[in-house]
Amino acid sequence: MTTLAKGKRITGTEREALAKELKKRYAAGASIRELATETNRSYGFIHRLLNDSGVKLRGRGGATRSRAGVER
Numbered sequence: 001m002t003t004l005a006k007g008k009r010i011t012g013t014e015r016e017a018l019a020k021e022l023k024k025r026y027a028a029g030a031s032i033r034e035l036a037t038e039t040n041r042s043y044g045f046i047h048r049l050l051n052d053s054g055v056k057l058r059g060r061g062g063a064t065r066s067r068a069g070v071e072r
Contacts, residue, residue: 004039019053026050032057 004010010018022035030038036046050057 004041006040015049019049022046022050023053023055026055 004018018039022039025035026032032043032046032050036043039046047057
């Protein structure tokens with residue numbers, strides 16, 4: 001994956017190619033944070049790009065919190 005210049009506008013075919021690559025990596029299990037770090041872009045940019053590309057985003061991982069004394 002190529003690292004992009006920070007702040008560089010990504011449009012047109014370059015954006016489509018990036019979206020395609022990110023979709024593939026995300027489907028293979030990469031997190032949005034990992035993709036953001038690898039591409040030198042923000043979490044929000046990657047999230048928006050995946051969302052605009054029609055990717056069904058995974059739910060948040062980790063243990064779920066519960067209120068004290070309340071069993072689920």
